[in-house]
Amino acid sequence: MNLIEELQQEKKFTFNERLIIEFVLAHAERVLHMSIYELAEATSSSTSTIVRLCKKAGSSGFKEFKIRLSRDLELHYQNIRNIDANMPFRSGDSDIVVAKKIAQLTEESIQSTQILLTEAELNKSVDLLMQAKNILAVGVSNSFIRLTDFQTKLLRINMYIHLVHLQPEQFYLAANATKEDAAIIVSYSGNTAETINEARIFTKRGTPIIAITSNLDSQLAKYATVVLRIPNNEHTDFKVSTFSSQLSIEYILNVLYSCIFNRNFEKNYTSQKNTPISILKF
Structure with a gap:
C-alpha cells in the first residue's frame, strides 16, 4: 500500500x-x-x-x-x-490534482472523439463545406460559442460562416437556405428543440446537413446528411460542467478547419502569411 x-x-x-x-x-x-x-x-x-x-x-x-x-x-x-465526465474531481482534491484530472479528461475526451471519427464521414463533411455557396451554422448556448470560434478561424482563410447571434432568430438561416448551401448543426443530445426545428426546415429546403452530436438515434441525426459523432459521456442530472462534450465539439470543428485549410494549403498559408496585422500605437 x-x-x-x-x-x-x-x-x-x-x-x-x-x-x-x-x-x-x-x-x-x-x-x-x-x-x-x-x-x-x-x-x-x-x-x-x-x-x-x-x-x-x-x-x-x-x-x-x-x-x-x-x-x-x-x-x-x-x-x-478514466475520468468521470460528469464529476471529474472530488471534494478534497488538491488544486494540482484537479488540474491533472482536467488535463486527463481533456486527453481522454479528444482520444475517444477521434476514435469515433471515420474517414468517409470526414471527407464528405469537408467536401460539402468546400462546395457550398453559403455555410450556415446553428447551435445553442456553449455549442454556439464553439461555432463562433470556428467562424473566426475560417475568416482567416477567406471563408465565411453565417451565424445569427440572436439564437431564436436562427430560424431565418434555415428559411432562406438553398440546395447549394451547407448547414452545420451542433447539439450534444441531438434533440434540442431549436436545432430540430432548424434541421427540419433545412431538410425541406434541400440543404445538406452536417450534424455534430452524440446521439445517432436522435431527431437531428435522422435529418442529417452526415453525422460527426462525439462520445456520449455526459448523462447525469448534475454535472460540474460540460467539459467533455465541449472539448469534443471543439476538436471536431478544429479538425474540419484543418482539413479545409489543408485542401488548399499553399493558397491558405500564403493568404495568412500576407494578411496585414493592425497594431494600435499610442
Missing part, C-alpha cells in the same frame, strides 16, 4: 492526526518543501504528533515520510485515468 492510500485510512489515525493528513493531502507538493516545524505551525499541531503520524503511516520519521510522499505522489498522478 502506498503512502497516499495509507493516509486515506481514517480509522487508523486520531482526530488531530487526521487534521494534519487533510493538510498534507490538500497541499502535498508544498509539504515536500516544508520542515517538520513549518508543518506543525501550518497545522496548529506539534512535532511529536507529526512524528507519531509518520510512524503510523509506516515511516521512521518526517524525512522518510517526505521521501515516500514524493515517490507515491508521482505514482498517484500517473494513475489518474
Whole structure:
C-alpha cells in the first residue's frame, strides 16, 4: 500500500492526526518543501504528533515520510485515468490534482472523439463545406460559442460562416437556405428543440446537413446528411460542467478547419502569411 492510500485510512489515525493528513493531502507538493516545524505551525499541531503520524503511516520519521510522499505522489498522478465526465474531481482534491484530472479528461475526451471519427464521414463533411455557396451554422448556448470560434478561424482563410447571434432568430438561416448551401448543426443530445426545428426546415429546403452530436438515434441525426459523432459521456442530472462534450465539439470543428485549410494549403498559408496585422500605437 502506498503512502497516499495509507493516509486515506481514517480509522487508523486520531482526530488531530487526521487534521494534519487533510493538510498534507490538500497541499502535498508544498509539504515536500516544508520542515517538520513549518508543518506543525501550518497545522496548529506539534512535532511529536507529526512524528507519531509518520510512524503510523509506516515511516521512521518526517524525512522518510517526505521521501515516500514524493515517490507515491508521482505514482498517484500517473494513475489518474478514466475520468468521470460528469464529476471529474472530488471534494478534497488538491488544486494540482484537479488540474491533472482536467488535463486527463481533456486527453481522454479528444482520444475517444477521434476514435469515433471515420474517414468517409470526414471527407464528405469537408467536401460539402468546400462546395457550398453559403455555410450556415446553428447551435445553442456553449455549442454556439464553439461555432463562433470556428467562424473566426475560417475568416482567416477567406471563408465565411453565417451565424445569427440572436439564437431564436436562427430560424431565418434555415428559411432562406438553398440546395447549394451547407448547414452545420451542433447539439450534444441531438434533440434540442431549436436545432430540430432548424434541421427540419433545412431538410425541406434541400440543404445538406452536417450534424455534430452524440446521439445517432436522435431527431437531428435522422435529418442529417452526415453525422460527426462525439462520445456520449455526459448523462447525469448534475454535472460540474460540460467539459467533455465541449472539448469534443471543439476538436471536431478544429479538425474540419484543418482539413479545409489543408485542401488548399499553399493558397491558405500564403493568404495568412500576407494578411496585414493592425497594431494600435499610442
